[in-house]
Amino acid sequence: MPEWSFTLLVNQPLTAEQADVFDHCDAFADGSVSYTLGPENPGDFARVPDASALRELSCDIDAPTLLDAVAQVARDLRLVPGLRAVGVRYDDIVTLEEATRRSGRELSRRQEASAGFPAPEPGVGGTEFYSWRKIAAWLARLGDDVPETPPDLRVADLALRLADALEAVDVPPGVLRALGLPLPAT
Known part of the structure; x- marks a missing residue:
């Protein structure tokens, strides 16, 4: 679940x-x-x-x-x-795992980097965090219908x-x- x-x-x-x-x-x-x-x-x-x-x-x-x-x-x-x-x-700030759940699509920074995937947000610690709004906009540019x-x-x-x-x-x-x-x- x-x-x-x-x-x-x-x-x-x-x-x-x-x-x-x-x-x-x-x-x-x-x-x-x-x-x-x-x-x-x-x-x-x-x-x-x-x-x-x-x-x-x-x-x-x-x-x-x-x-x-x-x-x-x-x-x-x-x-x-x-x-x-x-x-x-x-919240706008998400991990890749959370962004994957929200989008219904497997997301990987390495796989998507060449296609302009958003960079992690500046932060502290070892976990990378991303802006959901930036990811949703990136998905929209690819033709995916993912609401913000x-x-x-x-x-x-x-x-x-x-x-x-x-x-x-x-x-x-x-x-x-x-x-x-x-x-x-x-």
């Missing part, structure tokens, strides 16, 4: 209590989902160098499809009181954003039906 890497956006930074529940939840025991815990005092969030990271979960999930992977984490996240998924994104953002990711992000929006308002059942949306379970 493929492993999907993505960033799940959550409705709020984790509190110490939520982090404790998260850390002791069987659904997250394998370490495939990680978070950044901010300061105990929410007023100090502004002093965190990248405060947006406090509302992000890094996910590396084994699932048949990307949509299945996102849905699995979004469902499991509801086990942590007060926490819910509100969006999802792919996979349809599964767009569907998952839009569904999570809609669910979050519906969380804050009272929408009559008739309006939900008229919009083609399922009625919430009662």
Whole structure:
């Protein structure tokens, strides 16, 4: 089964209590989902160098499809009181293995170098990282139809954003039906 890497956006930074529940939840025991815990005092969030990271979960999930992977984490996240998924994104920086999964095509820097394959991004360490946008543009020049953002990711992000929006308002059942949306379970 493929492993999907993505960033799940959550409705709020984790509190110490939520982090404790998260850390002791069987659904997250394998370490495939990680978070950044901010300061105990929410007023100090502004002093965190990248405060947006406090509302992000890094996910590396084994699932048949990307949509299945996102849905699995979004469902499991509801086990942590007060926490819910509100969006999802792919990061631009990928390994060749991740780019191969996204493109559905075997990619090798050595094989593709003569055809103008993008160079690795500058970085640290022994692993080479690439820009997905540059790889997608290169594939497009070769005639491959590889979207920069996979349809599964767009569907998952839009569904999570809609669910979050519906969380804050009272929408009559008739309006939900008229919009083609399922009625919430009662």
